[in-house]
Amino acid sequence: MTKAIATHPRAMVLALIAAGLLLGLVAGNAILSPKASADGHISGVESVVTGDVVVNHQLGARSSRVQVRIWGAGFAPGQEVILLINDGPGTPSDITNYVSNKSANNTLVANDQGAWTSVWTLGRFTRQRSGIGPGDGNVERMRTLSVIDPGTFDVITSTPLAFCRLSDRVALAEEIAGLESDLALVQADRDEGLGDKPVNVSDAAWALATAFYPAFEAQFDAQIVELTAEIEGLKGGQGVPDHCPS
Numbered sequence: 001m002t003k004a005i006a007t008h009p010r011a012m013v014l015a016l017i018a019a020g021l022l023l024g025l026v027a028g029n030a031i032l033s034p035k036a037s038a039d040g041h042i043s044g045v046e047s048v049v050t051g052d053v054v055v056n057h058q059l060g061a062r063s064s065r066v067q068v069r070i071w072g073a074g075f076a077p078g079q080e081v082i083l084l085i086n087d088g089p090g091t092p093s094d095i096t097n098y099v100s101n102k103s104a105n106n107t108l109v110a111n112d113q114g115a116w117t118s119v120w121t122l123g124r125f126t127r128q129r130s131g132i133g134p135g136d137g138n139v140e141r142m143r144t145l146s147v148i149d150p151g152t153f154d155v156i157t158s159t160p161l162a163f164c165r166l167s168d169r170v171a172l173a174e175e176i177a178g179l180e181s182d183l184a185l186v187q188a189d190r191d192e193g194l195g196d197k198p199v200n201v202s203d204a205a206w207a208l209a210t211a212f213y214p215a216f217e218a219q220f221d222a223q224i225v226e227l228t229a230e231i232e233g234l235k236g237g238q239g240v241p242d243h244c245p246s
Helices: 010-018 166-192 203-235
Strands: 047-050 054-056 064-073 080-086 092-094 116-123 142-148 155-164
Touching: 047 142, 047 155, 054 064, 054 166, 064 142, 080 116, 166 203
Parallel strands: 054 155
Antiparallel strands: 047 064, 064 116, 080 092, 080 142, 142 155
C-alpha cells in the first residue's frame, strides 16, 4: 500500500522538508497514510513493527539514549527503504541517518527473506525546540513511523508511536512525595505546639518561650503555605494525555 509523496530526488525533497516548504503537501499526517499503488515491486504485504508502541520522551534532554527497535517483513529481497517520522505537527523527517544496520547508500536493505531490523536511537529528537527537523521536544503526541521507497518516495507501510514522558513522570512523582513528606513533618511540628511545661524548666523560662512561640508558629504557617503551593503546582503538571499510560 503506497502513496506518492513527491517525485523529486531524495536530497531535494528532504531539503525542502527541512526548510518547511512542503507543508502544503505534507500537512497533518496525510503523506504518512498509505494507499494503493501500481508500483511493481511493492507486494502489499509489507509490514513494520516496533518493540514497544510507547516511547519514553525525555523533555528537554540534550541527547536521549532511548532506543526504538524496529522490524520489517514482507519486503522484496534486496529492497531498499528509508524511515520517516513526523517530528512536528505532521512534518516528516528522514531518521535513517540515526538508525543501525543501514547500507552504504544510507538505506535499510531487506535480506533474502524480505526482512530487515534496525534500532533508532532518539538522540536529539526529543530536545526541546530542537532535534531532527523543526522539532517539538516539549510536546507529547502520537507520531507515525513510515517506511518509504527511496526511489519514488511512496509510503510502503507505517506504524504508530506514542511519545510519552514516562521517566519524567516518575521523577515528578518522587519529587512530590518528598515535598509531601516535608509538609507532614512541618505540619506535625505546628500541631504539636509547646505542649505542657516540662518539670525541669523554670517558670520564667517557660513564660519567655510562651511569649516567643507565636513567632515560630508563624514560620511554620509560612512553610506550610509555601510547601502546599509548590506541591499543587507540581501536581498540575501531572496530567497524562489519553494516548499515554497513567
